[in-house]
Amino acid sequence: MPRVAAIIGSGAIGAGWAARFVLNGWNVRVFDPDPATPERVHAVLARARRALPGLGDVALPAEGELAFCGLISETVTGAEWVQESVPERLELKQTLYRKLQEHAGEETILASSSSGFTPSDLQATSNNPGQILVCHPLNPVYLLPLVEVVHSDKNHPDRIDRARETLAEIGMVPLRVRGEITAHVADRLQEALWREALWLVRDEVATTQEVDDAIRMGAGLRWAQMGPFDCARIAAGPEGMAEFLRRVGPALNWSRSKLTEVPELDAGLIGRIVEQSEDQSGHLSPEDLEDRRDRNLVTLLRGLASQGWGAGVALRRQDEARAERRAMPRRMADLDDPARPVLTVDRAVPLDWLDVRGRMIEARCLEAFGHATDRMLEIVGSAPGDGAAEAGFLTEESHIRHLDTAPAGAPLRIDSRLIVGDGTRMHLWHEMTSDGRTLATAEQVLLHVEFATRTACEAEPAVAEAMRRLARAQAALPAPEGAGRALGAPREVTRH
Amino acid sequence: MPRVAAIIGSGAIGAGWAARFVLNGWNVRVFDPDPATPERVHAVLARARRALPGLGDVALPAEGELAFCGLISETVTGAEWVQESVPERLELKQTLYRKLQEHAGEETILASSSSGFTPSDLQATSNNPGQILVCHPLNPVYLLPLVEVVHSDKNHPDRIDRARETLAEIGMVPLRVRGEITAHVADRLQEALWREALWLVRDEVATTQEVDDAIRMGAGLRWAQMGPFDCARIAAGPEGMAEFLRRVGPALNWSRSKLTEVPELDAGLIGRIVEQSEDQSGHLSPEDLEDRRDRNLVTLLRGLASQGWGAGVALRRQDEARAERRAMPRRMADLDDPARPVLTVDRAVPLDWLDVRGRMIEARCLEAFGHATDRMLEIVGSAPGDGAAEAGFLTEESHIRHLDTAPAGAPLRIDSRLIVGDGTRMHLWHEMTSDGRTLATAEQVLLHVEFATRTACEAEPAVAEAMRRLARAQAALPAPEGAGRALGAPREVTRH
Numbered sequence: 001m002p003r004v005a006a007i008i009g010s011g012a013i014g015a016g017w018a019a020r021f022v023l024n025g026w027n028v029r030v031f032d033p034d035p036a037t038p039e040r041v042h043a044v045l046a047r048a049r050r051a052l053p054g055l056g057d058v059a060l061p062a063e064g065e066l067a068f069c070g071l072i073s074e075t076v077t078g079a080e081w082v083q084e085s086v087p088e089r090l091e092l093k094q095t096l097y098r099k100l101q102e103h104a105g106e107e108t109i110l111a112s113s114s115s116g117f118t119p120s121d122l123q124a125t126s127n128n129p130g131q132i133l134v135c136h137p138l139n140p141v142y143l144l145p146l147v148e149v150v151h152s153d154k155n156h157p158d159r160i161d162r163a164r165e166t167l168a169e170i171g172m173v174p175l176r177v178r179g180e181i182t183a184h185v186a187d188r189l190q191e192a193l194w195r196e197a198l199w200l201v202r203d204e205v206a207t208t209q210e211v212d213d214a215i216r217m218g219a220g221l222r223w224a225q226m227g228p229f230d231c232a233r234i235a236a237g238p239e240g241m242a243e244f245l246r247r248v249g250p251a252l253n254w255s256r257s258k259l260t261e262v263p264e265l266d267a268g269l270i271g272r273i274v275e276q277s278e279d280q281s282g283h284l285s286p287e288d289l290e291d292r293r294d295r296n297l298v299t300l301l302r303g304l305a306s307q308g309w310g311a312g313v314a315l316r317r318q319d320e321a322r323a324e325r326r327a328m329p330r331r332m333a334d335l336d337d338p339a340r341p342v343l344t345v346d347r348a349v350p351l352d353w354l355d356v357r358g359r360m361i362e363a364r365c366l367e368a369f370g371h372a373t374d375r376m377l378e379i380v381g382s383a384p385g386d387g388a389a390e391a392g393f394l395t396e397e398s399h400i401r402h403l404d405t406a407p408a409g410a411p412l413r414i415d416s417r418l419i420v421g422d423g424t425r426m427h428l429w430h431e432m433t434s435d436g437r438t439l440a441t442a443e444q445v446l447l448h449v450e451f452a453t454r455t456a457c458e459a460e461p462a463v464a465e466a467m468r469r470l471a472r473a474q475a476a477l478p479a480p481e482g483a484g485r486a487l488g489a490p491r492e493v494t495r496h
Numbered sequence: 497m498p499r500v501a502a503i504i505g506s507g508a509i510g511a512g513w514a515a516r517f518v519l520n521g522w523n524v525r526v527f528d529p530d531p532a533t534p535e536r537v538h539a540v541l542a543r544a545r546r547a548l549p550g551l552g553d554v555a556l557p558a559e560g561e562l563a564f565c566g567l568i569s570e571t572v573t574g575a576e577w578v579q580e581s582v583p584e585r586l587e588l589k590q591t592l593y594r595k596l597q598e599h600a601g602e603e604t605i606l607a608s609s610s611s612g613f614t615p616s617d618l619q620a621t622s623n624n625p626g627q628i629l630v631c632h633p634l635n636p637v638y639l640l641p642l643v644e645v646v647h648s649d650k651n652h653p654d655r656i657d658r659a660r661e662t663l664a665e666i667g668m669v670p671l672r673v674r675g676e677i678t679a680h681v682a683d684r685l686q687e688a689l690w691r692e693a694l695w696l697v698r699d700e701v702a703t704t705q706e707v708d709d710a711i712r713m714g715a716g717l718r719w720a721q722m723g724p725f726d727c728a729r730i731a732a733g734p735e736g737m738a739e740f741l742r743r744v745g746p747a748l749n750w751s752r753s754k755l756t757e758v759p760e761l762d763a764g765l766i767g768r769i770v771e772q773s774e775d776q777s778g779h780l781s782p783e784d785l786e787d788r789r790d791r792n793l794v795t796l797l798r799g800l801a802s803q804g805w806g807a808g809v810a811l812r813r814q815d816e817a818r819a820e821r822r823a824m825p826r827r828m829a830d831l832d833d834p835a836r837p838v839l840t841v842d843r844a845v846p847l848d849w850l851d852v853r854g855r856m857i858e859a860r861c862l863e864a865f866g867h868a869t870d871r872m873l874e875i876v877g878s879a880p881g882d883g884a885a886e887a888g889f890l891t892e893e894s895h896i897r898h899l900d901t902a903p904a905g906a907p908l909r910i911d912s913r914l915i916v917g918d919g920t921r922m923h924l925w926h927e928m929t930s931d932g933r934t935l936a937t938a939e940q941v942l943l944h945v946e947f948a949t950r951t952a953c954e955a956e957p958a959v960a961e962a963m964r965r966l967a968r969a970q971a972a973l974p975a976p977e978g979a980g981r982a983l984g985a986p987r988e989v990t991r992h
Contacts, residue, residue, distance in 0.1 A: 146714030196688035212723025218642030220719030225792035227708025249761030265745030296721035299799035367859035
């Protein structure tokens with residue numbers, strides 16, 4: 001029974017929430033009086049469909065259903081989660097919550113995307129204030145993992161926990177904010193920087209392009225993986241944090257009066273920013289800018305996942321949880337029928353796996369086949385582990401046939417067979433398909449060696465036995481088409 | 497004749513500069529009275545040797561020589577560039593510059609890493625103020641590209657240009673700061689955020705961990721690829737920047753008094769930060785933290801390069817310049833001897849191409865071989881280009897033998913041969929070596945097709961002719977060992 005989320009307000013934030021919920025298998029109902037709502041939400045969903053499914057290494061659940069409702073009652077009734085993302089006007093929100101609460105179930109979580117108002121602000125005129133929380137995301141909601149969870153003393157801890165669990169289940173990283181302050185945590189930090197940026201442009205010290213480059217060629221790169229306190233810790237070095245802070249502390253008080261005043265966004269400054277921003281990025285359409293941003297974010301996030309760091313840790317954890325829910329085989333005992341090929345990869349094509357022509361990059365194919373091989377190793381009990389082992393399987397050869405391609409977000413699965421399996425040698429066959437179409441095949445030969453000397457040696461008896469069992473069971477399958485071919489053997493070529 | 501850089505002061509920043517100059521082929525002389533200087537500089541250089549050479553796709557020049565000098569005179573005489581990175585004390589720096597200028601040539605650029613002082617501050621007591629500029633980098637200097645170039649009206653435009661060119665040549669992205677203000681641009685932006693972070697910890701709204709996560713799970717990811725003005729442009733959406741700014745402007749003036757005051761770093765706050773930072777990252781040694789940071793930054797930067805965006809654009813530009821300087825062949829006419837294998841890849845192993853055991857990841861091998869194939873296509877005149885072409889070569893098969901591995905930063909070259917080349921089919925052989933050791937070989941078969949239908953068709957006559965010429969010239973080479981083998985063909989296996 002799919003879970004139901006109600007989305008109230010469908011600007012960029014609301015539409016982003018709708019996309020994230022739908023792509024995580026929830027049925028989603030959207031309410032927004034603006035007649036452009038379906039078009040806007042579908043545009044965001046199309047973008048999210050390309051970016052989110054392939055962000056991790058395990059497929060998302062089947063998409064939920066998306067519906068547009070004309071009444072709050074039909075939107076909210078039966079919904080487990082209601083996400084409010086209407087304009088930042090307190091009375092508007094308070095009135096809305098009273099209306100939502102006429103139809104929301106007792107257990108329903110009413111979450112506000114509000115960047116400025118506190119839960120107490122939003123709860124002030126409600127009869128059931130404990131239902132209302134703040135769950136404040138960043139744009140694009142379907143990609144950036146951070147969501148700040150803010151509560152008042154009227155929210156029960158169980159509800160707060162349930163909210164955080166739900167947000168984690170849809171792939172987010174909930175940050176519990178300890179107090180109620182305007183702009184919470186993330187936006188206060190961003191706004192401090194934004195205010196300084198405005199001063200720099202106002203005082204003609206930098207253009208909008210130069211401010212942006214000062215960030216994205218410098219501290220922005222650092223901040224994608226470590227925040228200001230970890231950066232300070234590294235800067236402190238052998239001196240240590242305490243001494244470092246004592247030393248740099250006084251600099252905060254230098255007469256930098258501008259750092260602490262609020263610049264006025266008058267017509268002159270607005271005009272200058274508009275003009276400079278147009279010079280900077282006017283050559284890209286709004287859609288192009290969002291396309292580039294999404295590709296960049298997917299690349300950055302997958303990079304952090306490959307390093308097991310920062311936001312990437314959350315991605316890996318989500319992959320583990322999804323693999324569990326999809327009951328992907330992890331050991332011999334998980335194989336329903338060892339005589340059948342094993343499902344080793346079940347994912348979607350990442351946004352950054354395609355070249356300029358929209359074709360899957362060959363090296364990325366091998367990356368996916370590498371994951372399939374790792375899964376087979378895990379199944380026979382010889383997982384790569386943490387690198388401490390002295391012996392294990394090394395890949396000696398890979399032979400890949402590149403047959404077809406699939407677009408970003410398309411499903412991608414690999415089914416694998418153990419062609420030869422004894423205590424020393426593993427010969428694998430992998431078939432990569434998307435919706436039944438074969439995209440590529442790969443053969444890999446691995447040898448069990450002592451890593452230090454690269455000398456062949458027998459695997460542990462349990463592993464050797466598992467390999468023999470699996471190879472025997474799968475020996476009855478017909479020989480895979482294309483296996484064992486030498487590269488470049490003549491074949492039929494269709495000509496003009 | 498190698499160029500000479502003098503490094504005055506060898507803390508993290510000075511040592512980082514030394515590493516970047518040395519790895520870009522400059523001879524470097526370091527002056528710092530601290531007896532721990534050589535140990536410290538060598539530690540930073542070791543780290544940089546793993547991270548910087550493989551950051552781009554083209555090898556750096558041969559390393560320069562590193563020397564430690566006991567006198568300013570011998571450090572500075574004959575140096576083209578002098579980088580000063582001593583503690584932030586104005587009189588100390590001013591005295592130092594008078595000393596440096598006793599020995600610096602007239603054309604020598606005296607650059608200060610100062611984060612706080614302006615060029616006018618530093619020039620105030622000099623007889624030759626126009627020699628002194630500010631070139632302010634970020635830590636780690638050997639990885640982060642941003643360097644702010646700040647000048648006064650006493651600096652000649654030619655000198656400023658020369659400084660920027662030199663910085664670009666050593667792989668940095670110089671940002672010309674338009675005025676003289678304390679902390680320039682980048683640090684003002686960072687400090688605004690830092691000040692807010694201190695308030696949040698002081699007021700117990702967030703711990704150091706929570707502040708850092710609020711950044712690196714959210715805006716930090718955005719800022720690695722787009723700065724605050726581009727992010728605002730996207731947020732403005734169809735509303736447009738002007739209307740967006742008018743709408744959000746007033747929020748800056750809300751009573752958020754804390755946003756505009758300077759927090760006092762008293763003993764209590766220092767103690768709290770030290771304790772929370774220890775909780776957050778005390779489980780990692782300082783070396784581990786820097787190792788992880790370097791791997792993360794390399795991954796993020798190479799990701800942006802693969803997307804042709806932000807800091808990645810600079811990396812690609814630097815690759816182009818290095819490929820030119822190394823005279824890597826780009827077309828048939830560049831081949832000194834078409835009968836010899838062609839040097840198609842000349843690079844170093846990136847820090848993030850290794851698995852937990854320090855072995856090169858197979859998919860990354862194929863990534864390098866993909867670059868080699870792209871270079872061969874370019875040489876015969878069939879470059880992949882911008883994706884607009886309707887026909888071209890598609891890779892049909894890849895066969896890779898994985899033989900050995902090399903550590904991060906080690907040289908990596910690929911020499912390629914055209915085994916078969918006619919108007920329709922290209923059969924390539926690539927050999928990957930590091931210091932003469934064979935790491936891997938690859939065969940690739942490509943077919944010239946109409947992309948839309950994947951139907952074979954003849955390449956343009958010039959391309960077909962170039963392919964035939966090259967294949968004929970190289971036919972006299974002995975057959976490559978291992979070419980044309982079917983996967984898994986029996987071979988000698990050394991056993992325990």
